[in-house]
Amino acid sequence: MAPEFYTSHSKVYLAIDCIIFGFQRGELKLLIQQRNFEPFRGVWSLMGGFVEADENLYDAARRVCEELTGLKNVYMQQVGAFGAVDRDPGARVVSVAYYALLNVDKYNPELNIKNSSQWRNINELPSLYFDHAEMVAEARSMLKRKISREPVGFNLLPPLFTLSQLQALHEAILGEKIDKRNFRKKVNEMNFIEKTNIIDKTGSKRGAHLYRFNDSIYQKEHKFKLM
Amino acid sequence: MAPEFYTSHSKVYLAIDCIIFGFQRGELKLLIQQRNFEPFRGVWSLMGGFVEADENLYDAARRVCEELTGLKNVYMQQVGAFGAVDRDPGARVVSVAYYALLNVDKYNPELNIKNSSQWRNINELPSLYFDHAEMVAEARSMLKRKISREPVGFNLLPPLFTLSQLQALHEAILGEKIDKRNFRKKVNEMNFIEKTNIIDKTGSKRGAHLYRFNDSIYQKEHKFKLM
DNA sequence: TCAAAAGTGTTAAGTTTACACCCATGA
């Protein structure tokens, strides 16, 4: 039993909600789930779960994300804590939101049936359970800021990708067109984006060079650049 | 009693920790507290408290901050949730950290005796309880980013201030010198920083113009600039 | 042969940085 210092206060359930981003056919998508239990059966919501007694927050987020996508080692970042008193009708539940970036190619689409989930375009979401839309908005704005300063987009792409794909990804996240020449010029200055000799013909007749992200070069070049 | 859906999971104590920033004599300071109870009596920590059953997180943060500073309506921003399993020796406590910006002039120094607290230079902090140093580091980095894009510094200054004070504040937050002419040039372009005809002679023989922040001009000019 | 995506440089505009001296005043 915890000392009186603690027990004079009330406890809460602690949940995790995952804003799972994916990139598919040029669109930024979110994996959302239709509740198949009461209350609010049929309402769309984020993928969620509870934090257990022996779990760190980040570990819980990873576990929840893995349970729902089958994928380990996904890039995740905390969005923040959401704790309006009435945000859950059944009990006092405070939720810590995390966003995840994953490569949709690795996602097994059969899970959509099992979890009653769908990948939906970020700009065409149905209305979401409670404060989930707020979490999504916050996560998206964090992602926008992040991708303008750090190479996190690679988590949403296959290991080898074309510059057109990378540009389309940036455009989808930022919600605006980018000039092709300016974009390629900037990418060229980033030594950690390596050109390979492999040509990908799935996107065009002519074919495009595939590139890869070299994390160890990135680590070296950016170990001082903290802001 | 909450439905079984919830009760199969464990609950946690939810705490608030406040990173209270102040600006005094050209230095960025933090209000920290020496624990006067066991365990870890005498160890320095952030100002904290628990979230109660009927409280939103933000309201709890405001309450805790008010209890410890006597000040209402302080500017506060969430830093994030910190929930390592063993971060508190007495019980599972997850803490949501908030930073606060306040005008030290309004702070009643007698509270320092009552709370065994002190204003300490941000660069000369003692070692802090558990993960509090991590919270401070994160809050400081958020504040740095914030002040480069939004006028939040005014919360740390009196309503009327000189440009030298404003510059010293920015320098203290960013941790680097700023060129005086470049700084003033930029401030001049910000219409929401209004020059008054009042001269302040406390800082120099010649005296300096006092300025004020005009929030309604700021709101008008920036209603579109979301990023 | 032509539609569709890949690839490629230059110039103008805007922003950021560097830099040094005179002013007003109270002690």
Next chain:
DNA sequence: TCATGGGTGTAAACTTAACACTTTTGA
């Protein structure tokens, strides 16, 4: 009279933005 902080402009460096045509190839 002089030490102290207040106040002012310009030019170079750098970054960002705008812009259009040629190449390759499978259908």
